Amino acid sequence: MRFIIGVDCDGQACVVGEPGLAMNDSTDYAFARRQATREADAAARALFDCGAEQVIVWDNHGGGANLEFDQLDARCEIALGAGFGRRWPGLTEAFDAVVMIGYHAMEGTPRGVLAHTYSPPAYRWIRVNGQEVGEVALDAVVAGAFGVPLIFVASDEAGCEEARRMMPWIETVATKRGRGRHCAFSKHPQRAADEIGAGVRRAVERLGEMQPLRFDPPVELQIRYKRVHQAMKARILRTGWRFAGAMTLRRTLEDFREWRC
Numbered sequence: 001m002r003f004i005i006g007v008d009c010d011g012q013a014c015v016v017g018e019p020g021l022a023m024n025d026s027t028d029y030a031f032a033r034r035q036a037t038r039e040a041d042a043a044a045r046a047l048f049d050c051g052a053e054q055v056i057v058w059d060n061h062g063g064g065a066n067l068e069f070d071q072l073d074a075r076c077e078i079a080l081g082a083g084f085g086r087r088w089p090g091l092t093e094a095f096d097a098v099v100m101i102g103y104h105a106m107e108g109t110p111r112g113v114l115a116h117t118y119s120p121p122a123y124r125w126i127r128v129n130g131q132e133v134g135e136v137a138l139d140a141v142v143a144g145a146f147g148v149p150l151i152f153v154a155s156d157e158a159g160c161e162e163a164r165r166m167m168p169w170i171e172t173v174a175t176k177r178g179r180g181r182h183c184a185f186s187k188h189p190q191r192a193a194d195e196i197g198a199g200v201r202r203a204v205e206r207l208g209e210m211q212p213l214r215f216d217p218p219v220e221l222q223i224r225y226k227r228v229h230q231a232m233k234a235r236i237l238r239t240g241w242r243f244a245g246a247m248t249l250r251r252t253l254e255d256f257r258e259w260r261c
Contacts, residue, residue, distance in 0.1 A: 013192035113176060124247070
């Protein structure tokens with residue numbers, strides 16, 4: 001079996017960031033890196049325990065160089081850095097499933113810890129065929145375009161609820177209960193990692209029940225920016241996108257593998 005683990009750095013246990021600062025600039029970032037590594041490692045070890053022959057750990061937070069890579073299980077391959085050109089680098093139809101660690105709820109989610117959609121300072125919302133969606137669904141649909149299901153999500157409570165609304169069949173582990181953008185009641189970091197390992201094992205045991213998430217083509221995407229100049233710049237840089245208002249761009253996709261955040 002072959003798997004990819006996508007790892008963000010916002011949804012881990014005991015990670016809440018710092019008001020007014022990006023995660024990478026906050027006093028929480030050093031711990032976020034360690035905990036992201038701990039949780040990703042727990043997921044990878046669980047996959048190997050279930051018989052995986054290949055596990056790729058994809059660092060997808062910011063510039064893609066956040067994890068303490070030498071602390072991951074040595075059997076892992078690691079996809080890191082910026083410039084891959086699409087989500088889930090290396091993914092093909094030959095993979096069995098994908099896993100998400102450290103993901104978060106979409107922008108504007110009440111009590112969602114560090115809730116945002118790809119770019120906290122830029123995106124107000126992203127809609128697919130009129131439905132507002134977050135990173136969990138968008139990344140799951142990219143995998144689904146390859147026929148590969150998302151089987152497990154670790155996030156805060158709000159992120160897990162968002163994931164199950166779109167994919168009620170998946171396994172989830174909530175690492176913390178948000179009470180605001182920068183505050184939460186969290187599980188102990190090691191307890192969260194242990195639960196993630198157990199949750200991934202359950203997900204693999206239920207692999208036959210999992211379904212790739214897909215949107216019926218053609219898919220109309222809309223991105224609402226927070227400022228006019230952001231939308232104007234994106235219109236220049238994003239091929240195939242058109243204005244749908246002063247701060248909104250839209251595009252129609254036939255194949256969701258074309259999605260670029």
